[in-house]
Amino acid sequence: MIQVENLSVQxxxxxxxxxNFEIPSGACAVLMGRTGSGKTTLLEALCGLRPVLRGVIRxxxxxxxxxxxGCRGIGYVxxxxxxxxxxxxxxxxxxxxxxxxxxxxxxxxxxGELAAMLGLEKLLDRKPQNLSGxxxxxxxLGRALAIRPSFLCLDEPLSALDEETREExxxxxxxxxxxxxxxxxxVTHNPSEARRLADLVLRIENGRVSVVSGP
Amino acid sequence: MNxxxxxxxGAPGRRSSILFVAGLAVIGGLYVLLIIAMVVADAAYTTPxxxxxxxxxxxxxxxxxxxxxxxxxxxxxxxxVGIPLGYLLSRWKFPGKGLVEAVLDIPxxxxxxxxxxxxxxxxxxxxxxxxxxxxxxxxAVPSVILAQFSVACAFAVQTxxxxxxxxxxxxxQVALTLGCTRAQAFWHVTLPEAWRGVLTxxxxxxxxxxxxxxxxxxxxxxxxxxxEVLSTSVFLELSVGNLEAAVAVSLLMIFAAIAALIxxxxxxxxxxxxxxxxP
Numbered sequence: 382m383i384q385v386e387n388l389s390v391q392x393x394x395x396x397x398x399x400x401n402f403e404i405p406s407g408a409c410a411v412l413m414g415r416t417g418s419g420k421t422t423l424l425e426a427l428c429g430l431r432p433v434l435r436g437v438i439r440x441x442x443x444x445x446x447x448x449x450x451g452c453r454g455i456g457y458v459x460x461x462x463x464x465x466x467x468x469x470x471x472x473x474x475x476x477x478x479x480x481x482x483x484x485x486x487x488x489x490x491x492x493g494e495l496a497a498m499l500g501l502e503k504l505l506d507r508k509p510q511n512l513s514g515x516x517x518x519x520x521x522l523g524r525a526l527a528i529r530p531s532f533l534c535l536d537e538p539l540s541a542l543d544e545e546t547r548e549e550x551x552x553x554x555x556x557x558x559x560x561x562x563x564x565x566x567x568v569t570h571n572p573s574e575a576r577r578l579a580d581l582v583l584r585i586e587n588g589r590v591s592v593v594s595g596p
Numbered sequence: 597m598n599x600x601x602x603x604x605x606g607a608p609g610r611r612s613s614i615l616f617v618a619g620l621a622v623i624g625g626l627y628v629l630l631i632i633a634m635v636v637a638d639a640a641y642t643t644p645x646x647x648x649x650x651x652x653x654x655x656x657x658x659x660x661x662x663x664x665x666x667x668x669x670x671x672x673x674x675x676x677v678g679i680p681l682g683y684l685l686s687r688w689k690f691p692g693k694g695l696v697e698a699v700l701d702i703p704x705x706x707x708x709x710x711x712x713x714x715x716x717x718x719x720x721x722x723x724x725x726x727x728x729x730x731x732x733x734x735x736a737v738p739s740v741i742l743a744q745f746s747v748a749c750a751f752a753v754q755t756x757x758x759x760x761x762x763x764x765x766x767x768x769q770v771a772l773t774l775g776c777t778r779a780q781a782f783w784h785v786t787l788p789e790a791w792r793g794v795l796t797x798x799x800x801x802x803x804x805x806x807x808x809x810x811x812x813x814x815x816x817x818x819x820x821x822x823x824e825v826l827s828t829s830v831f832l833e834l835s836v837g838n839l840e841a842a843v844a845v846s847l848l849m850i851f852a853a854i855a856a857l858i859x860x861x862x863x864x865x866x867x868x869x870x871x872x873x874x875p
Binding site: 425428429430449450451453455456457459461463464465466467476477480481524525527528 | 764766767769770771772773774775776777780784785788789791
């Protein structure tokens with residue numbers, strides 16, 4: 382469960398005020414709103430990448446409001462994917478596990494498992510510069526899932542993809558959601574994405590978040 | 597009707613464009629020609645035999661060794677300071693940041709002789725004398741490195757700042773969510789992505805150090821076999837009227853500078869290099 386209570390976050394002169402919402406465990410919530418409405422700011426606050434002025438963020442039963450990003454158990458896929466450019470796909474997928482001190486055998490096994498799930502087996506030795514948009518998106522998703530997060534934050538993951546790749550990625554996201562059962566917050570401004578993927582639709586407008594349709 | 601109108605309007609426009617571009621090319625071309633003419637004149641003035649004779653001279657060999665050693669140490673020290681400072685300035689806002697940036701521009705805009713004099717006076721203060729009592733600096737080899745470093749490091753900082761500005765912090769943020777500390781995100785993600793900038797900053801610092809003369813003359817003196825670097829050699833040879841040797845040493849420095857430029861073009865980031873030169 383992701384629970385946000387009276388949350389206020391500032392990004393420059395922009396302020397999100399008294400944000401309240403709750404996403405049940407295992408659900409996929411889609412957060413919609415216009416460009417510049419604060420979707421990314423809210424996502425960054427959830428991930429611990431932006432300081433919170435007031436309020437509480439709970440993930441599961443833990444208050445993570447002031448917790449370091451790496452301790453929150455969130456897999457984060459930013460809008461621009463932000464793959465590690467000097468690493469291969471294999472190293473990108475393994476990164477979180479290496480940093481967390483996993484044993485090499487387990488890292489290899491997990492990378493293989495993710496590569497099979499996301500169709501990345503033939504791309505493991507490529508660098509991000511040599512990937513298509515859809516491939517890069519799958520790597521970014523795999524890198525986030527590698528640490529077995531309980532929560533997934535996706536920032537407009539399909540916005541830069543063509544129609545065909547987007548359709549393919551819908552399938553991937555549905556499969557990931559079904560297999561990993563992670564509680565997901567998916568940011569988009571595309572209504573068809575919301576219809577396709579959402580258990581719960583949230584709308585962000587004028588610095589406030591409202592529930593449009595419930596689970 | 598329309599076609600004839602557009603051609604009658606377009607013709608003077610094209611002519612004016614051609615004249616404008618030709619004007620730019622002539623003005624710019626004159627400067628490019630001046631640079632090429634200077635290098636060609638140096639090369640034509642001397643012969644390979646004179647260059648070899650200069651290379652055999654004991655004093656000049658010492659100057660080459662000291663130049664290579666001091667420039668390399670200066671480049672390393674400049675990176676050692678330039679990488680963290682460039683990263684700090686690129687990623688964080690803090691009180692007095694504008695002042696720090698202005699201070700970092702001082703070595704770039706200060707007249708070289710004034711910089712040398714300032715270093716000389718600094719080492720006459722109680723703190724400077726205390727350092728001198730442990731390690732002799734003024735008129736000794738450390739003064740050469742310090743004089744080079746005080747200018748070259750400012751260029752390395754600027755170059756690294758531009759490099760980090762061009763690397764979006766998003767990848768670092770992802771690394772944080774995957775369990776990295778800030779330091780781990782920097783070492784594993786950002787610094788490897790900045791390698792071209794690091795190479796550029798190091799080469800730029802090395803080349804600046806090689807060309808440094810004013811601060812070295814004032815702070816280190818021009819003592820043969822002690823604080824003589826290549827730029828000092830040119831000065832010393834000129835002062836005794838040995839123009840051939842001065843030109844031969846100058847050619848060596850030109851070759852070294854061209855090698856540095858090729859290294860930057862080949863491996864480093866040319867855009868970062870150019871922006872790093874801006875004060």
